[in-house]
Amino acid sequence: MSRVYNFSAGPAVLPEEVLREAADEMLDYRGTGMSVMEMSHRSAAFDRIIKEAEQDLRDLMGIPSNYKVLFLQGGAHLQFAMIPMNLMRHGTADYIVTGHWAERAWKEAARYGKANCIASSKDENYSYIPDCSDLPISPDADYVYICQNNTIYGTQFHTLPDTKGKDLVADVSSCFLSEPVDVEKYALIYGGAQKNIGPAGVVIAVIREDLITDEVYPGTPTMLKYKTHADKDSLYNTPPAYGIYVCGKVFKWLKRQGGLAEIEKRNHKKAALLYGYLDQSHLFIPTARKDSRSYMNVDFITGNADLDAKFVKEAEAAGLSGLKGHRSVGGMRASIYNAMSLEGVEALVAFMKDFEEKNS
Numbered sequence: 001m002s003r004v005y006n007f008s009a010g011p012a013v014l015p016e017e018v019l020r021e022a023a024d025e026m027l028d029y030r031g032t033g034m035s036v037m038e039m040s041h042r043s044a045a046f047d048r049i050i051k052e053a054e055q056d057l058r059d060l061m062g063i064p065s066n067y068k069v070l071f072l073q074g075g076a077h078l079q080f081a082m083i084p085m086n087l088m089r090h091g092t093a094d095y096i097v098t099g100h101w102a103e104r105a106w107k108e109a110a111r112y113g114k115a116n117c118i119a120s121s122k123d124e125n126y127s128y129i130p131d132c133s134d135l136p137i138s139p140d141a142d143y144v145y146i147c148q149n150n151t152i153y154g155t156q157f158h159t160l161p162d163t164k165g166k167d168l169v170a171d172v173s174s175c176f177l178s179e180p181v182d183v184e185k186y187a188l189i190y191g192g193a194q195k196n197i198g199p200a201g202v203v204i205a206v207i208r209e210d211l212i213t214d215e216v217y218p219g220t221p222t223m224l225k226y227k228t229h230a231d232k233d234s235l236y237n238t239p240p241a242y243g244i245y246v247c248g249k250v251f252k253w254l255k256r257q258g259g260l261a262e263i264e265k266r267n268h269k270k271a272a273l274l275y276g277y278l279d280q281s282h283l284f285i286p287t288a289r290k291d292s293r294s295y296m297n298v299d300f301i302t303g304n305a306d307l308d309a310k311f312v313k314e315a316e317a318a319g320l321s322g323l324k325g326h327r328s329v330g331g332m333r334a335s336i337y338n339a340m341s342l343e344g345v346e347a348l349v350a351f352m353k354d355f356e357e358k359n360s
């Protein structure tokens with residue numbers, strides 16, 4: 001068996017310890033004689049799995065008791081609709097459009113009410129985060145929406161926008177649990193699991209309780225009301241049980257590493273190593289503006305599409321996988337999520353140095 005260094009943007013690398021544990025428990029989960037995949041979601045064993053996962057997440061993020069944790073499905077994309085259906089009570093919301101996913105969320109919200117784009121960085125292909133210190137927040141906005149880490153463009157909010165008292169909603173799919181978080185600054189934090197937390201198929205939403213009501217957009221399906229899931233502790237219907245189980249293992253792994261403060265330190269170290277090299281390279285050019293750089297997704301180009309393709313191909317052959325950039329930016333993207341080791345980033349930088357020497 002040989003594992004590559006997996007720089008894929010998502011689904012993405014998971015801690016090897018977690019995969020090994022899941023493998024060990026595959027045929028017989030702790031004396032139950034069955035896999036978690038084969039287990040009733042109403043069983044005592046699964047009840048423990050989901051409750052422990054929630055508690056570990058609460059411990060890691062310091063989630064206050066007036067916030068609910070929901071395990072949902074439908075990807076981040078379904079949240080693009082659920083958020084306006086549930087939260088746009090007065091029919092207006094403000095969106096800060098910093099990339100493809102924020103744009104999708106904004107356009108989806110426009111189906112349910114007045115969705116204003118109050119700031120955008122589309123003018124420079126989303127290569128930066130706009131100044132959000134004094135935005136024209138709509139007086140009647142039900143919430144202000146951001147995509148906190150822009151997976152495709154490699155940019156990240158390092159300061160949250162001043163929402164002038166309005167509720168903040170954030171898509172943290174690609175930076176979930178990458179650094180300590182002050183949950184109270186948000187009304188709703190959500191993300192798909194497949195970037196930094198677990199396998200595809202699980203979406204986690206951390207939502208302030210007062211936002212969970214029956215006052216939703218007319219015609220909202222039962223399954224798309226937060227209240228449906230909150231009232232039944234994410235067990236209204238069959239949840240993505242195996243995915244939740246793996247997420248729970250990742251939460252325990254994060255606790256063993258020392259929690260979010262420690263993982264942030266490691267993430268900063270990895271990013272500093274890669275950006276540090278990029279900043280002095282004569283071949284590779286980082287594409288995100290310096291003050292907006294993501295700690296999770298590092299985008300770079302050579303300026304020559306053929307050379308980019310050669311790099312990706314040779315890197316793949318050297319065991320550095322998933323480095324091809326998204327088609328809307330081109331070039332390369334190294335996703336260096338929590339589970340990517342410092343050794344992996346060191347191997348990438350060593351490969352890049354060697355490639356630069358041979359190709360300049």
Ligand SMILES: *Cc1c(COP(=O)(O)O)cnc(C)c1O
Pocket residue numbers: 010074075076077078101147149150151171172173174192195
């Ligand atoms: C990947 C991603 C999405 C889309 O997620 P799906 O699970 O495919 O719906 C949305 N937002 C961000 C920030 C992402 O990285």
